[in-house]
Amino acid sequence: MARHITTQRKILVTGGAWLAAFIIFFPVLWMFLTSFKSELDAFSQPPSFLFFEWTTENYATVLERSDYFRFALNSVWLSLGSTALGLLVAVPAAWGMAFSPTKHTRGTLLWMLSTKMMPPVGVLIPIYLIFRDWGLLDTRFGLICILFLMNLPIIIWMLYTYFKDIPMDILEAARMDGATLGKEILYVLMPMAIPGIASTVLLNIILSWNEAFWTLNLTTIDAAPLTAFIASYSSPEGLFWAKLSAASTMAIAPIIILGWFSQKQLVRGLTFGAVK
Amino acid sequence: MATKQTKTLATFMVAPSVIMLFLWMIVPLCMTIYFSTLRYNLLDPGNEAFVGLENYIYFLTDPDFFTALGNTLILVGSVLFITVVGGVLLAILLDQPFFGQGIARLMVIAPFFVMPTVSALIWKNLLMNPVSGFFAYLAKLVGVEPIDWLGDHALLSIIILVAWQWLPFATLILLTAVGSLDGERKEAAEMDGAGPISLFYYIILPHLARAITVVILIETIFLLSIFAEIFVTTGGGPGLDTTNIAFLVYSQALLQFDIGGASAGGIVAVILANIVAIFLVRMVGKNLDA
Known part of the structure; x- marks a missing residue:
């Protein structure tokens, strides 16, 4: 009924x-x-x-400010850079753990998760001093590394839950048909892994774009992304509400649109696969 | 399939991530622990000396610490309460069939994608400003004196702002969980004469228990480290009214240059977060076996 x-x-x-x-x-x-x-x-x-x-x-006024594009470009650089680096390191790791698990796999995954629990203030001081001594303060490269490492556990976890869902039987079948390892990966595994990788990319871009602890603490001008640009409106430019609103709208529009497209996958990534 | 060769290969594939995460977390953490035992101020270079637990004693007996700890707990607790209760209600509401469901859902989750500095400044200026803000207009509309939100009720304002950011997260997760509830069970209960309230208590709430736990744990992790929202709105003030542990450590390190004291504070923050983390890791771990 x-x-x-x-x-x-x-x-x-x-x-x-x-x-x-x-x-x-x-x-x-x-x-x-x-x-x-x-x-x-x-x-x-x-x-x-x-x-x-x-x-x-x-x-028009916000866009005319010569520096707006630099901030926006930094945001793009930081989120794409950290995502690319993340995939490069995380895809093999997740792949290895999903397809040939050992008795250490579970422990490794949980340890990776636990590194994410570390509050950033716990490591702010050494990171700040290292950055200062190595000349990495306010550089895109330094910040890309930080954002990459910050999101690495989430990327590995998310990819792992996707790769694990790929049925192993299909590999057996392909091997029966005489596929080599290379062909197996290219024609069988990759097509099934692409959706998982795509949603991982989206989540990572969203997280890096909106990150506002390290970007505020480790940048001043050269590498500062939109989060820092908007923060500069806090005073005394906070008096220009319409311009603040225009700058904010441009800063969040791409991410809101990306986010709307990837709601379902976000749940999985943000809860480490605990809620699907 | 899982021959010795592939196992070795897998180890090599996992190793870079493990090494990098190790370097990223464990090494700086050890440095923080080391700094926390030093008298070390950037304004007073060359005078570093081992002082044992002095920084901890100083930090933990400082009245500022208790204020910040209290603010942190109030902030985390209130936001959790608002987002979980609100999230459950919203999830159940948005799960019902209604006109324009898709668009309404998109509108509800949108705030989660707004970067923290934007949310903070929009609330501070456009909404909460006591003279020209939208809330002042609403207050005048109903004939009450506009409230100076960030001046007189700073912590409450931060709570409202942060709750607004995280309510969509709770709703999104809980909506996914509500959606997986078996329709037939609901029907069976309804046919047995269960009213909406007992349906909620005996069917829906138990089904959501797991998702609610996950929401609480994950939000707690992030809420303990709230920083940007405070940084751009109140700067921890007025006085220490909105200073949480994260902001206290930041101001000790990068405004007062007291590396030793700030490091001790950082370690205290790590310990607090770990108490929560243990529960989360255990829960996710259980899921891994299933």
Whole structure:
């Protein structure tokens, strides 16, 4: 017997759910609207919701600041760089652990997870001093390494849970058909591993893009990404709300879109496979 | 398949990650422990000396530490409470069929993807500003005096801001868990005359128990280290009202240049986080066997 859902109940749920969704989304929406206001309208009380003079001048102003692109470019560099490095190291590791597990595999995986539990302040001082002494402060390379290492346990775990789901029987079958190891990997394993790798890449980009402990502490100008750029609005430029909103909208838009596409995979990655 | 040769190969494939993670975590951690036993101030170079546990005694008896510890616990506890209760309710609500379900879900999870510095400044300025903020407008609308959120209720403001960032995370995870609940069990319970409340208590909540535990553990790990939100909104103030352990260690190290004292604080933070971590690792480990 199919569950009978009355129209009345559906309308009630629709109202409640949309109200909740609207309240939660409101700060983002408000920022988006403010980014199209003039600075004067942004401050006006009572605020105008839709009937103000829409303008794109804030975007133009932010983009004209010669340094905006450098910050944005740093964000791109840092997230892509740390992701590429992460895949290079994590794919073999996850592959090895998923396909030829030993009695140490379980312990190794849990140890990797436990390194993620370390609060960054616990290692801030040595890392800061090492960076200072090695001239890595405020360099993209240094920060890429930090972000890569910070996310490495998550990448390995996520890839591991995906690789483990690949049925081993299919390998046997391929071998029966006379496939060599190289062909096996190329034609059998890779196609099945690609979706897992793709969602791992997405999660890692999102995490690196939004990282705001190391990026704030280890950069000043040269390697500073968008997190630091936005932080520079905290004062005294915080007075320019419309420009802050425009800069913020541009900083978060790519990640919100990526995030929306990868919600399901995120759950898996963020809970280390504990919730699927 | 798993011949000796492939096993050796697998070991070589895993080794780089293990070595790098070891260098990244264990070596700096040992350095932090070492620094924490030194009198070591960057403003006073050349005067480093071994002082044993003095830094710990100093840090742990400092009233600032207890304020920061209290703030950390209040922050973590309140945010956990809000996000778990809110997350469960939202997950159940959004799991029902309704018009525009897909879009409403996207709207709910969006805040999780907003970078911390953006969330913090949007809340600080556009929403919580006592003169031109949106909340001030709402207050005037209902005829009450606007609240100076970050001035008078700084910790509460940070709690609201952080809860807003993490509610989507809890909802997203719990929504996945609710979705895996067997529809037939719900139906059977309903046919047996279970009302919505007993349905919630006896069917839904037990089913979510595991996901809720995971949410609590993972959030705790991240919430213990909240930094950017405080850094760009209040800078730990007014006074020490919003200084948590992470921010206290940061200010001791990079603002007061007291490497020894800050290192001792860092180790205290590590110990706190590890108490939580033990439970999480154990839970995930169980899952690994299943």
